[in-house]
Amino acid sequence: MSKYSKELKLKIVLDYIEKHISPEQQEKAYGVSSSQIRQWIAQYKLNGKFTEPTRNFSGEFKLKVLNYQQEHRLSDSQTSLIFGITNIGTICAWRKKYITGGTEALFQKQGRRSKMPKKSLIPNKPREEWTKDEELAYLRMENEFLKKYLALVQRDDKKKQQQRKDREQSKLSEN
Known part of the structure; x- marks a missing residue:
């Protein structure tokens, strides 16, 4: 739903x-920005109607828009009018993605990638019923977790020790 009514x-x-x-x-x-009003005027003059916001664009469409824009040397606002894209900044974002990540970046789904494994390593049954492979996988995961935790604790201890040394040296240099 758009922020402003069609009326x-x-x-x-x-x-x-x-x-x-x-x-x-x-x-x-x-209380509407003049640039937004100009965009509505241009949309109405071009199409006789207002473009509805669209959230999902395919990778092919994004590539087509960027190629068309470059081929015809159009600005983002001109390109957005032609292709019915309501937010001009969208084209700029696509261009940045294309420059930094290439064509593949335009085809990636939006949102964050999950860092968690898809399948849980912890079996969904009582521990007594685990197979040897399930228990081994769990123990390996637990071992990795403890190693990472220990490394974080040691890093924090080193930082605290360094901060103490720095404070002591600054006190000695002040005296």
Whole structure:
């Protein structure tokens, strides 16, 4: 659902077209940024309607948009109007992804990747019923966890010792 109603958008656009009220004047009257108003005006002039926000774009579509933009030397706002993308910053984000990660980056799903294993290493049954392989896997996981925990504790201890040394040296240098 968009932030502004279609009725408000249409009223603002028609005020601009028929009454020649500038986007800056309407910004003050309606509390909508003049750049947003200009985008609505351009959408309406191009399509006769307003583009509905879309959240999911395929990798092929993203690549097509970026290629078209480069081929025709268009700005982000011009490209967004042609392809019906409501947020101009979306194209800029796609370009950054493409530059840093290549074509594959445009095809990746949004969101964070889970660092947890898909299948739990802890069997979902009483410990007495575990097979030797399940128990071995659990003990290995437990061992790895304890090693990592011990390493973190040792690192913290080293930091504290270094901070103490630094404080002692600063006190000695002050005297």
